[in-house]
Amino acid sequence: MSKFLFHLGKWAGSNSKKVILTFILLMAVLGGVIMNMGTAFTEDVSIPGTESEKALKVLEEEFTGGKQAGQAYIVMKAPPNESLNAEENKAVVTEMLAKIKEDPAVNSVAAPDKLANINPDKQIGYAVITYHSPAAEVSQASKELVEESLSILQDKGMQTGLGGTVEFEKTEAGGGPGEILGVSLAYVILALTFVSLLVAGMPILIALIGVGTGVLLILVGTNYFDIPSISLTLAAMLGLAVGIDYSLFIFSRFKQQLKKGYTVQESIAIANGTAGNAVVFAGITVIIALLGLMVVQIPFMTVMGVATAVVVLLSIIVAIVVVPAILGLMGHRMKPEKSNRLLVKVTRSDKKSGTNKWGSFVTKRPLIVSVVGIVALTVMMVPFFHLNLGLPDGGNKPYETAERQGYDLLTEAYGEGFHSTLVVIADPANEQNASPDKLAALSKKLNELDHVVKASPAMPNQKGELFLLSVTPEDGPNAPETKELVKEIRDLSDENNMSLMVTGATAVNIDVSDQIMGALPVFAVLIVVFAFVLMMVVFRSILVPLKAVLGFVLSIGATLGFTVFVVQDGHFLDLFGFPGSSAVLFLLPVLAIGILFGLSMDYEVFLVSRMREEYAHTGDAKKAVLAGLNENGTVVTAAGLIMIAVFSGFIFSHDPIIKQMGLTLAAGVLLDAFVVRLAIVPAVMTLMGKSAWYFPKWLDKLLPNFDIEGEAIMKEYDKPHSNRPIELKVLKESADF
Incomplete structure (x- = not known):
């Protein structure tokens, strides 16, 4: 793969205008198709086969004569x-x-x-x-x-x-002021990273090409598949973040090669064959994590995962094709002698020791850093254990919206339970159970249940075979008491010798939440096992992958705990612009695990791969940790800050669903990149020493070697110039360096 990417980078760098024009033409064609076909999003979040979904079909067929x-x-x-x-x-x-x-x-x-x-x-x-x-x-x-x-x-x-049931405040699909602010912050971070306003705009422009192409494909796909509109926001959010990061990694490696005296074209090819190889590997990891949402067996979440994976795939393609093309056009303007000034005090290198202040601090106090980091994340994890899943409703919208004002007025007039009305369909099975006395007794029984305000009399359908009752709970749609009430009504079926089905928006959301909570452990275990095997293949070690997955478990647990602490428990609501506490979005835990897993493995690969390379050359475990933090720590820092900036932009959204997603992903990147990858990982690896790189010989022979660092290329290319097997044309402008 590395050699293929090397030659691909060489070709794209030499054919810059053709490559860029091709992608612009592709976007224009897709835009024309959309203008002709239009879009057709669907907002169905039900799960086929659940009790509420079955009851909903009966309601439509027997009582409403079709869709309501x-x-x-x-x-x-x-x-x-x-x-x-x-x-x-x-x-x-x-x-x-x-x-x-x-x-x-x-x-x-x-x-x-x-x-x-x-x-x-x-x-x-x-x-x-x-x-x-x-x-x-x-x-x-x-x-x-x-x-x-x-x-x-x-x-x-x-x-x-x-x-x-008519929604007046539509889910935002990107492009709002929050997203613009996030991209602006990313631009500032890139400007500090590259010390160039011109160069800083390139990764953002390239990311927009990838996201734009992917989003256009999703819009076309809405005409053929049932795609919820929130998929567009999720895809744009993640695609923009990884697109900028992937471009950053290749740009940074390109600058490193320039500093070593390589020509522009040589640097492009080497950067694509090394950093580009790591980008492909990291991107595929994100895609696999997103496709892993199929395990949950919820159709709309599977579609969301696939749609977002398409955008990530386009971001990878753009990174390894368009980035070399852009570098071919303007690479000679990237002055290698300028130093990176991002977080100067932390990342300034000591030329004699080949390290930086943060690396020295961590390696001198590994036990303290490890204990403090692990304890802090463990404490943050505690709120996760009283997680309450649900779907944000009108009560979670901003106070100035008409829907929030309507929600509050209805609550004032009729109580919270007005918003969680349950529809109960009774199937007596025989004429005796369908007698007026039996049906009246059923209504009375429902009225006597705890947390019920009122249950209506039973109303028959046209055939007189089924009966409809409306139950108004005391509490809101996401309250634990309402969830328990749904279960109690369903359990009455055995006591009354008639089948009772419960549906309505509240019951549907409860069933979806239960399905996700049931699938969450399986999904999490699969992700952790996959991560362990993946890291073992990449780093040829047992302890390094174990440390990587345990670090991810800590970071995702702390992230979800922080989300519960803010969103559900109601802390710091004003700081993040939430109008009030609410249940955590039912799809958030699974999405967070899938997305943050991919991103955390990205940081692990970019940071630890350099450590492995140094250890292979020197056999010095501590020096390997210092080299990883010194050379790739700044890039991971910049990448993490960019992700946080982009995700944080979505916290400014008025839509409570998008706000929660933005908060969770921003917090997840902050904790994983800066606490786990840049603190706990190097500290633990310092404590482990050479044992971190132990790998049984029999297992080394059994597993494939992906060479994501592109070592094969560098071993051949670092030979004396006359013996290089790969010939590259030396550009005239190389004399400028």
Whole structure:
């Protein structure tokens, strides 16, 4: 692989304009296809085969006659000391609903007084707008009409809000101010790393080419596959981060070769054959981790993993093809004599010792650094053990949004349980169980359950074979009490000799969360085993891989613990811009494990591979640790800061799902890159000494050798110039160096 990449880099560097033009043309073609076909995202987060999903199909077939029509709630609160059903207020509501009814997409409208849903204080109620189409298909124009109509009520002094199944605040798909800030911070870090404003923009530009191509492919794919819109955000988030990092690694190796006196074209080829080889390996690791989401057996998560893996694959291709092409155009402008000034005080090298201050600190106090780092991560892990998974709802949106205001008004009027209403379908199985007395007893039994506000009487379907009941819990959708209530209702099936199925948005989310929690241990074990085998093949060691996977377990545990501490337990909410505490996003643990595993192995490879190379040459374990921190520590530092900057940009999103993802991934990179890889790893390897590199001979012969450092190339290329087997044209500009 290294020799192939060497020649690929040589060719791309010599054909820069053709390579760059090809990718621009590809993006233009994909853009044209999308303009012609459009996009078709799906927001289905259900899991086929779960009890709630089966019940939902029965509900559609036996009670609603197909997919449920979208409904929007206009929540309203009368001015102080006024009743909502006063004639003046009713006239205003009628005026507003008449305007909305003019929309051809609207099937019907119903005022609060007609629905008899005004609360006991006579102040709060909600109108219901029913559309001809399902909620996901309601047009933006229809939504805007509803939002504009709220001003009619507001002008009369009413408080207003929105609710229902129609989503007014759509998930952001990138491009917001937070992402721009993240990229801007990445640019500053790159400028410090390369000491050049021009060069700093290159990795970002190259990453955007990879992400842009990958995202365009996803948009085309929405016409053929069921892809949720959040996949686009996740793919852009990760693709941008790894794209910048992969370009950074190759750029950095290119500069190292220039400093050693190689020509521009020689440096391009060597950088692609060495650092590019490590990039391919690291990228494939990320892809495998993302594809590992298939183990969870949740369709929408599998699609998210595949879509994001496509973008990472494009980022790899762009890194090993477009980066050499860019370097071929402007490589002579990268002055090798300038020193890297990122974190000067920490990473400044001592030319005599070949180390830096941080490396000296860690290797002189390895036991203290190891103990402090491990204890700190273990303490941070503690909150993870009371993790509560769920799906953020309207109560987690910013206070200024209409949906959050509607959520709060509905909670004030009817309690938290209004948002977690359960739909119960009873199948009596025989006429005796379907008697009015039996059904009344069932409704009474449901009302007597703990944490139930009200259970409605049973309503039959057209055939009179199935019966529908609505149960309103006391607590919100993500509360543990509500989850326990769903289980209790299902358990009543045996006691009442009739089958009880529970569905609705709350029950679906509970089943999805349970499925993920059940699959999480299996997925985590597979990831850890895969990491151990992978690192063993790469580093030809047993203790180094063991240290790598245990470090990952510590970092991912601490990351999820920190997320629970902030999001669920409600600490530092204002600092991170969360409007309130909530359950942790149900797909977050699995996504975090998959993504952070790939990234942590990236840092492990780039840092420890240099240590292995030095140990192979000198046999000095401590010197190997110092060499790894001195030569690759700064690059890993810059890469980690870039990842944190990009991921942190998503914390500024208004969407609670994206905020949680951004917070978790940023914290994960911070802990893994700076606490584990740059502190615990070198400290533990210093303590292990030469034993870190022990590897049985029989196992060495059995396992393949990938040579990710490109040692074969460097051994041949470092021979005297006249004996080099690979001939490269020396550019005229090489004289400038």
